[in-house]
Structures are given as C-alpha cells and as structure tokens.
C-alpha cells in the first residue's frame with residue numbers, strides 16, 4: 001500500500017493513500033470539529049463544520065470527505081475557519097428550535113459542544129422558529145424534529161449497520177425533514193426493529209428514549225463503533 | 239406565499255406594579271386597584287411538547303419558586319402515567335417542597351419584609367433593605383441568609399442543582415438523597431431550628447406594636463383554601479383541598495384537584511391581565527378566597543410536628559379566633575411554616591426510604607388528562623394537562639398562587655388607601671405601606687424580584703370624575 005506525505009498545521013505526516021484529511025489531522029492531533037461524521041458510517045459531508053484550508057485551492061474543503069493527497073499543505077485552525085465554523089453552528093441554531101435548558105440532550109449534545117468549541121456566544125442570524133412535528137408514536141423512542149440538524153447519522157446507522165433503512169430525508173431546502181418509512185408515524189413503520197442504533201447515533205436531542213426528561217439522554221457511541229468495526233472486519237464473534 | 243403574523247398584545251412581565259386609587263365626592267377612598275401584567279405565554283408554547291418535558295419547562299416559569307412548578311408538573315405526570323409514586327419518591331419530593339418553602343419564606347421574611355418591621359415603615363427606603371438590616375442587626379441578617387441557604391442547599395443536594403432542577407419526574411424522582419447529603423442536613427438542622435425560633439420570638443414581640451398594621455393591612459373576611467391531610471393535618475404536597483370561612487367553619491372539604499373547575503371560577507376584569515379566581519358556589523366577587531401560608535394555617539386543624547403545632551395554637555390565640563383574617567399575619571404564618579419545614583425535614587432525614595433508589599415508577603401514557611396540585615410557598619398551584627395518546631401536550635392550564643390572591647391583594651390595597659388617604663393628597667409613607675401590604679402576600683411578580691426595599695411602584699389618585707389629581711412614583 002502506498003504512503004503519501006503532506007503537511008498539516010506545519011507538521012509533516014505520512015499516511016496511507018486513501019485516508020481522508022480528517023483522519024490525517026487526527027493522526028497529528030489537530031482537533032477538527034465534526035457533526036455529521038460518525039466513525040464507522042460512510043461519510044457524507046453534510047454539515048460542513050469540518051472545513052479546512054488547503055494551500056493553492058481557493059475554496060474550503062470538508063475534511064471528512066476529502067482524500068489526503070501528496071504534498072498538500074493544510075491548515076485546520078485559522079481565524080477564517082473559526083469564523084466559518086461559528087457561522088455554521090449559528091445557522092443550525094437559527095434554523096431549528098433549540099431550547100437547551102429543557103432539552104433531553106442538554107449537557108450531552110454535540111451541537112452544544114460545537115457551539116462551545118467554536119466560541120459561539122449568541123446567534124447573529126434571525127431565528128426562523130419553524131413549525132416542526134414531534135413524533136412519539138414509537139413505543140420506546142421519540143423524534144423531535146425541532147432539534148434535528150439533518151446530519152443523516154440516523155439514516156446511515158439504520159441503513160448501514162442495522163440494514164433496516166427506516167429513515168430518509170424528504171423534501172428540499174428549508175422544508176427538508178427526516179421521515180420514517182414513507183413519511184408515516186415512526187411507530188407504524190414495520191421495518192423498524194427497535195434496535196436503538198439511531199438513538200445512539202443522533203448527535204443532538206432530536207432522537208431520544210421515550211420518557212427521557214431534561215438532560216437525561218446519554219448515548220452509547222462506543223457500542224456503535226464496536227458494531228461498525230465488527231461489520232467491517234467481519235468479526236461477528238468475539 | 240402569504241403569512242399572517244399575529245402579535246399578542248402583551249407577553250412580557252411589567253416591571254412596575256401600578257395602583258389606581260379612586261376618591262368619592264367627599265374625597266374619601268372609594269376603591270383602589272392593583273394592576274398586574276402577567277406572563278401567560280407558557281401555556282401556549284407547551285402545546286405539542288412531549289409530556290415528559292413539562293416539569294423542566296414549567297420549572298422555568300418562575301425563578302423564585304421553580305420547585306413548586308416542578309412538583310405540580312410531576313404530580314400531573316403521575317396521573318398521565320396512572321402510576322402510584324413509590325414511598326421513597328413521595329418522601330423525597332416532600333423534602334424538596336419543604337426546603338423550597340423554607341428558602342422562599344426566609345427570603346420573604348429576612349430579606350424583604352423584616353427591614354420594614356425592624357427599621358420602621360417610615361425609615362429611609364435607601365437603607366430599608368437587607369443591607370440596612372445587616373448594619374442594624376448583623377446577627378439576625380446573617381442567620382436569615384444562612385437559613386435560606388439551608389433550604390437552597392437541601393434542594394441542591396436532592397436535585398443536583400439549586401434551581402431549575404429537573405429532578406422530580408412523572409412517576410417519582412430521579413435519585414435518592416446521598417449519605418453525604420443526609421449528613422450535611424443533620425449537621426445544619428440545629429442551627430436552622432435555632433434561627434427560626436429566634437425569628438419567631440422576635441416577630442411575636444413586635445406584633446404587639448403593630449396593631450395599626452394588623453388592623454389595616456388587609457384585615458377582612460374571606461374564604462381560605464389549601465391542602466389538608468385526611469386527618470386535618472397541615473399539608474403542602476398531598477391530601478385534599480379544603481375551604482374554610484373567616485370563623486373557621488369548613489365550607490367545603492375533601493375536594494379533589496381533578497374537580498377544580500367545579501369549584502373555582504375565573505373572572506376577568508378589563509383593567510388587569512391577571513384573572514380573578516373565586517369560589518364558584520359563592521359567585522364573583524363574594525367567592526373571594528386567600529391562599530398561601532395564612533390560608534394553610536387557617537384550613538388545617540393541627541401541624542404535624544410538635545413545635546410548629548404549639549406555635550399554631552399561639553397564632554390562633556393572637557389572631558383572636560380559629561382563623562387569622564389580617565393579611566399581616568401572612569408573615570407570622572410564614573415563620574411557623576419554616577419551623578414546620580425544619581422539624582419535618584429533621585424527621586424525614588432519618589427515614590430509611592430517603593436513601594432508597596426505588597423512587598421512580600416507570601410507565602407509558604395511560605390517561606389523557608391529568609390535574610396535579612401542590613402547595614407552593616405562595617399558595618396552591620394547579621397544573622392541568624391534556625395529552626394525545628402518545629403523550630404530546632394538547633392543552634395546558636395553570637392556576638398560580640399569586641393569581642388566586644389577586645382579589646385579596648386588591649382588597650388589601652384598598653383598605654390601606656382608605657386608612658391612610660383622606661383628601662386629594664397622597665401622604666408621605668403611603669408608598670411604603672402599600673408596598674408592605676402587597677408584600678405581605680409575597681407575590682411572585684417581577685416586583686418581588688425587584689426586592690431590596692425598592693419595589694418599583696406607581697400610585698395614581700383620581701377624583702370621582704376619573705381625573706388624575708395626584709401621582710407618586712418610585713422606580
């Protein structure tokens with residue numbers, strides 16, 4: 001397998017060909033914030049939080065879906081990038097209805113973490129206050145679209161790890177929304193095996209265990225990672 | 239695409255309490271009105287939310303008594319799950335409510351009201367506050383602050399946060415009290431008991447000098463409503479509702495919170511955003527009733543703990559009858575309730591259930607409608623939810639304590655105005671007394687958070703043709 005070399009934040013690094021910039025950055029310990037990325041699921045580049053600068057390329061590139069290439073000079077943490085990332089997080093907050101104080105995911109939410117790590121102190125864009133549906137028709141789980149950032153982690157976890165493919169994103173632009181089955185109440189979708197992988201995948205308080213109250217949602221990401229790796233390496237027994 | 243934007247006229251809290259006083263032909267006070275602008279938006283934006291979030295959401299209605307909403311909401315949730323809360327869950331909730339009563343009453347008495355009693359009604363408002371008290375009686379001020387801190391810390395030990403704790407949940411509570419928590423409480427009990435006993439002795443001493451205030455600060459007949467236990471014991475969490483009249487006759491008893499709409503009516507006046515609840519069988523405004531510490535002491539037969547029960551007997555003696563009818567006695571009642579709270583916590587802290595982790599019953603939605611009730615420091619609090627079969631909120635109705643005292647607060651302000659105003663001028667010191675009259679109810683308006691002896695207040699005096707003839711204001 002061939003190895004390529006590149007520079008990330010001034011550090012030279014050698015890495016297997018085919019690795020993404022995100023993986024390369026992780027190798028050198030550069031912390032790039034991510035939201036839609038979840039190790040073990042196929043990358044989609046949906047949130048753009050992981051953008052980086054590559055010298056000689058006039059646009060910003062999402063690190064999670066960009067392959068590292070020979071001789072690249074990458075910057076992961078410039079003022080310019082911080083501005084963009086903070087803007088992205090602000091837009092997430094302005095677009096949905098995020099009331100952290102009463103949210104099941106409070107203190108345990110990757111969007112909140114992103115707000116903190118990008119230094120967001122307030123939202124400079126007008127809040128959209130969309131009218132979105134809450135679906136608690138499933139006997140064990142609930143979905144509050146007000147907190148959904150359309151990262152599609154649940155869609156991929158359900159499809160790629162469980163093989164059930166309950167979730168999809170329907171409609172476009174500001175009307176885009178997460179749907180179960182053929183846009184029906186989650187509890188009525190026969191394909192759902194109630195495995196809870198989407199619950200563990202969701203970065204925000206959008207998918208939760210029914211009956212969870214404020215700040216009560218904790219997720220088992222380690223389980224997902226274990227499953228993803230087992231699947232990849234065909235280690236179905238331990 | 240067309241969009242209709244509806245802007246409701248008022249969704250914010252008015253920082254000023256406004257009072258209008260109307261004179262008759264002779265220049266005597268005919269009537270006075272206490273105007274309140276109250277925030278009701280909560281009921282609207284709870285719609286569509288999962289029922290489980292309600293405790294967390296409603297706890298944010300009030301920064302001073304979040305625990306009361308938390309408990310009323312959790313109790314409503316119990317009904318929607320149709321479960322019985324495990325004994326540990328109930329005792330833990332009770333402990334938190336007692337701690338809430340202690341801290342809220344301590345704030346009312348030591349921080350807000352005692353400067354009036356101890357420094358004088360006519361003393362300079364600039365120093366008639368807890369800082370002035372600190373200068374005049376540092377020991378008392380410090381003890382009061384520590385008593386409040388005792389209550390707050392118990393809440394924190396239980397809920398892991400001082401306020402806005404989402405600890406009481408439908409079905410029970412999230413966690414029991416830790417061993418360290420128990421130890422801390424045991425350790426601080428003697429001091430708290432000592433402080434409240436000192437405060438009671440002090441207040442009773444002063445009471446003899448306040449006959450004018452006792453007679454004019456909302457001294458009138460009315461009904462009283464509150465929770466009592468099945469045996470007639472003082473209650474703050476369970477039991478049933480009871481109404482008594484000023485002579486202590488039981489007017490209605492064994493009322494269930496589910497039926498509140500049968501016995502409580504809500505009148506609307508065009509000059510106030512606060513509704514006027516009344517006891518339905520007597521009609522409006524004859525069905526005027528008071529809630530809160532005074533009412534709770536009036537409706538019960540006895541207190542559940544020894545010291546508090548002794549104080550109740552003396553309270554009744556001093557009030558000159560089975561019921562205390564002067565709103566000034568709210569202060570007195572508050573102190574007795576603090577004592578009851580401290581004594582009761584002392585009992586609960588040694589109860590083995592308090593450390594049991596069997597404190598939460600789990601179930602799904604089993605009923606589509608529920609009404610929960612609890613006694614907030616300021617009085618009886620109702621939460622009423624309708625949900626769909628999945629547990630999404632369809633409708634919410636909240637009846638808060640300050641609202642129920644609305645009629646009584648108006649009557650109190652009128653009485654104070656009648657006593658102190660004769661003619662077209664607003665006498666010196668009236669603002670202070672009106673403020674103190676309202677403060678007796680410890681209303682949870684924004685003005686009660688503008689504490690420190692400086693309630694923003696505007697008083698306007700009108701002649702019989704409704705012309706403004708005098709006005710005083712304090713910002």
Ligand code: SF4
Nearest residue numbers: 098100103109204205
């Ligand atoms: S999902 Fe995260 S950011 Fe959104 S309300 Fe919940 S805690 Fe806040």
Ligand code: SF4
Nearest residue numbers: 148149151152154202
């Ligand atoms: S529900 Fe959660 S995991 Fe699914 S798209 Fe929305 S935010 Fe992402």
Ligand code: FES
Nearest residue numbers: 045047048050064
């Ligand atoms: S993490 Fe790379 S685009 Fe979302």
